Amino acid sequence: MAASFTGLPFDDIRHMIRELPGPDVDAAANVRERDAELTKPAGSLGRLESLVEWLAAWQGRSKPSVNRPVVCVFAGNHGVTARGVSAYPQSVTRQMLENFAAGGAAINQICAAYDLGFKVFDLALDVPTGDITCEDALDEKSCVATMAFGMEAIAGGTDLLCLGELGIGNTTVAAAIFAALYGGEAAHWVGRGSGLDNAGMARKVAAVEAAMAHHGANLKDPLEILRRIGGREIAATAGAILAARAQRIPVVIDGYVITAAAAILHALEPTLIDHCVAGHCSAEGAHADVLERLGKKPILDLGMRLGEGTGAALAAGVIRAAVACHNDMATFATAGVSGKGDAG
Template sequence: MGGPFDDIRNLVRSMPEADAEAADAAVARDATLTKPAGALGRLEDLVSWLAAWQGKARPSFDRPLVCVFAGSHGVTRKGVSAFPDAVNRQMLDNFAAGGAAINQLCSAYGLGFKVFDLALDVPTGDITEGPALDERACVATMAFGMEAVAAGTDCLGIGEMGIGNTTVAAALYAALFGGDPAHWVGRGTGIDSDGLSRKVAAVEAALACHAGHLDDPLETLRRLGGREIAAMAGAILAARLQRVPVVIDGYVSTAAAAVLHALDPAALDHCVAGHLSAEGAHADVLERLGLRPVVSLGMRLGEGSGAAVAMGVIKGALACHTGMATFAQAGVSGRDGD
């Protein structure tokens, strides 16, 4: 009899492929627009990506949504963060009041915004001493993330919030990719040198605690991850099953994507990286996952902020694609006078 993780593996095996005909149709229209071929660079690629995963020759951006998943972590007791756990609840209140950066970005770009409280007042287990979650709780949290993908959403941004979660993300990367644990550890919200040393020590202790149990990506997730990372993995997977393109935020959000990539390297084909985080190892992670960031602005805030900026770029790309006149409509001569 299979365990709860088998349900997730079965969903991964059932993932749909891109719609090549829709992508080709978008490329064909692009060739008729009043500009030199390729003149909009990656903006053109982003439109064909939208078409491929929405399965529509004329892709839409009518109901874009940024989802931020919030969780708390037992490992913060090891002094790995510059801020106390109380900030978790305070930031959720700030989101609700419209006072956070992500609120402003979503408003500016016309993006929907939802926050999901993942038992914020109940920290996960301290990963340096035992598992963060048991298997059933991990799968239930992934399922919750899957349910967050609202019907009708045509582009999904994935973000997070949780004191201590860059430590958890670093532990996941170290387990999935190997190498010196210190390579994956950054300063997060701005810890000092002593805090950085404690953070490295926590990741090393977590890897030692769970040694021999980190060969399976889902087992790695439940032992070293957090509720927000499990929920983001579920949301990314649900989006794939519903043919919704996904924009992944920064260092922590990408950890959820890395778990799915470890299950199946094709699991992220419907995703783009929103941005390159200033958290040091993010560039290495994106290269390993084959994801190219839409923007690189030195951001390291989390809370979906980089994904939101990238979605603004994607919105602009689609506006050009749908609103520009063709050569024939504008009476403009094409190449060689055509």
């Protein structure tokens, strides 16, 4: 999706938001009608049934499909890593990108197992964002430019977008975003990330506290939170979510960091993420708390906290199975099976 920004950067984002489409309630109703005719007891597939309704509503099709699912991973680096908030050096971000390219990461295996497309986006890894403990991560213009870049993730077409991330230090940034949005003690939002020891955890909490103190009163507007204490992968994710909404593409969000982008949009307008589902509940930080605040029940809860879009990709497999059941199951009439209440 091409983006054209003509006014002040954030003003253009707000204007775009006002123009986004809502759900197709007729398509969802048609799914419910067909579901009642399928050769199974009503409601017996549980959440699989509601997932098909959700997909139909946002694709705008009475017969939804998942023929071209894609996992998009945004990679960024963060100035806050200088504060000792990660168990790994910043160079690992690029090394992991090379691992993706070689097909050696967990996400590669999951995408292959479920026949998912896979794209990776390098977001200026050699130019880390500002250290959020003492400066802005991004200025307004570069934040919106990164959101616009993220909007291009759907170029080439897809019918289900799964979003993931990569970036040393980005769980610190996500924790800071949640602290800014929801308040409370920094320690509540901070997790062990890539495997921090207790001393590292203390540094990570201190970094989030310092970010809150430094930016203070400037953290009232969600978009200001995004640019001041966010990261490029989070800005790009927010852009991708908005572009998907504009193009009627349902979205599966991944773990703690991707959810931070969704939370920013939710704070702007709660309905902005109605076309999104939570792929899983991460074991990182207070992800379960955040998902509850967003009204998102995760499809999976496997104790994962890897990132890379792994939870979203696994959930895409469940969604594909749900669609296959709905579209390809026989009806009582076509199968010659007696329905409920038929004379025996």
